[in-house]
Amino acid sequence: MDRTEQILEIVKGVSKKKTSPDPDESLFDSGYLDSFALPDMIAEIEREFGIEVPDSDLNPQKFDSIARIETYVSRMVIKRGT
Amino acid sequence: MGRLFSFGAYLPARVVTNSVMACQLGCTAEWIREMSGIEERRFADEDESVVDMGLAAANDCLQRAGILAEHLGMLIVASGSGDRRFPGPACTIAARLGLKQTPALDVPMASAGSLVGMSLASRLTSAYGHVLVIGTEKMSTLAIREPLDKNVAILFGDGAGACLISPDGGRLKIVDSVLHTDGSYAEDLRLGHNGPFEMNGRSVITQAWRKIPAAISEVLERNQKAACDVEIFLMHQANQNLIDRVARSLHVPSKKFFSNIARYGNTSSASMLIAASEWFSQREPVLGEAICFAAFGAGFNWGALLAVAG
Missing domain, CATH: 3.40.47.10 (Thiolase/Chalcone synthase)
Structure with a gap:
């Protein structure tokens, strides 16, 4: 499973939706995420990819689409050094 | 203290x-x-x-x-x-x-x-x-x-x-407390003199979900305690979904967090004291029991306070 698929599975899991959002579709506008699903998703991303999202990065805009999440996770994985 | x-x-x-x-x-x-x-x-x-x-x-x-x-x-x-x-x-x-x-x-x-x-x-x-x-x-x-x-x-x-x-008397000794402020979020929960009540719910919940457990852990760790050592958490009654997530972050069951939000809603700065009043009306703390208070609100301001019976 590649990184995009991993992220999609996490989003579908926390949103309890069976459909997959388009890569650039707003996860908030399309109902995949709300105020409480967002922290659930971030916790899952931290666990799945072994990264820690600092408080300063807890900006909902960074996590508003699959593409944005993937960009963020990729950057954090590189920063982590693996 | x-x-x-x-x-x-x-x-x-x-x-x-x-x-x-x-x-x-x-x-x-x-x-x-x-x-x-x-x-x-x-x-x-x-x-x-x-x-x-x-x-x-x-x-x-x-x-x-x-x-x-x-x-x-x-x-x-x-x-x-x-x-x-x-x-x-x-x-x-x-x-x-x-x-x-x-x-x-x-x-x-x-x-x-x-x-x-x-x-x-x-x-x-x-x-x-x-x-x-x-x-x-x-x-x-x-x-x-x-x-x-x-x-x-x-x-x-x-x-x-x-x-x-x-300074003396009473059932519980206040052991320690931590307070924090990050004013860069001041616009995310505000009420102007004449304007509407404005709340960026995503920001409030996400920051509270991270900052409340961190403050609780900070006050517990510097007093050599873990979340599982606390008898009851008396937290600002903001939203049951937030209370549940804070409990999960600390790896303790939600029942460790006293909740009366179903009956009273979020009464802002009154809520934690109303919760404490109800909890202490129901039972006497046993010697050595740890009680942890926590809150988060506009500003953002947040913190935690640890008290021990005895």
């Missing part, structure tokens, strides 16, 4: 159910419950002020302590919903308690104000003697006004809580 002598509370008589709110806001009672865990809240009468409610909670607390108001050395009143810009409610509550010389401080911090008041009182009690901390809020007039935002309006209720902190 001071000791927690007693708690008190006051809730207005008028119960407003989700069904009533749903009709007014164009949503369903079930949606309100799912979004917040709230089933009903109390609204003060039109002529019932934050001073009236704060005074009632103060008298309840003093009566439980068996302390006369004239023996208070200081009053600290937390409220984000005072009737006027100045003076705040503290001086009027003090006057109505019959106090004419006792210093009365306002802490105008929505939601986190009573925790900040308790933390200050725990350090000031050695100099001022009995310090009465009050959280009193009339949120209904602020959250339910045009332009109506149902995401805000469903959450709030009215009420007041109080806590007497003293």
Whole structure:
């Protein structure tokens, strides 16, 4: 499973939706995420990819689409050094 | 550090159910419950002020302590919903308690104000003697006004809580507390002088979800305790979904977090003291038990306070 698929599975899991959002579709506008699903998703991303999202990065805009999440996770994985 | 002598509370008589709110806001009672865990809240009468409610909670607390108001050395009143810009409610509550010389401080911090008041009182009690901390809020007039935002309006209720902190006596010793502020989020939860109640729910919840457990862990770790060592967490009753996530972050069951939000909604800075008053009315703390208070609110301001029975 590649990184995009991993992220999609996490989003579908926390949103309890069976459909997959388009890569650039707003996860908030399309109902995949709300105020409480967002922290659930971030916790899952931290666990799945072994990264820690600092408080300063807890900006909902960074996590508003699959593409944005993937960009963020990729950057954090590189920063982590693996 | 001071000791927690007693708690008190006051809730207005008028119960407003989700069904009533749903009709007014164009949503369903079930949606309100799912979004917040709230089933009903109390609204003060039109002529019932934050001073009236704060005074009632103060008298309840003093009566439980068996302390006369004239023996208070200081009053600290937390409220984000005072009737006027100045003076705040503290001086009027003090006057109505019959106090004419006792210093009365306002802490105008929505939601986190009573925790900040308790933390200050725990350090000031050695100099001022009995310090009465009050959280009193009339949120209904602020959250339910045009332009109506149902995401805000469903959450709030009215009420007041109080806590007497003293240099000696009482059932619990305050061990430590931590307070934090990050004003870069000041615009995410605000109420201007004439503007609407504005809340960036995503930011508030995400930051609270991270910062509350961090503050709790900070105060516990520096006192060589773990979350599982705490008998009960008495947290600001913001939203049941948030309380559950904070518990999960700390790897403790939600039942470790006392909750009355289903009955009273979010009463801002009053909520934590109302919760404490109810919990301590139900049981006496056993020697050595750890109790942890925590709050998060506009600013953002947040923190935690640790007390131990004995």
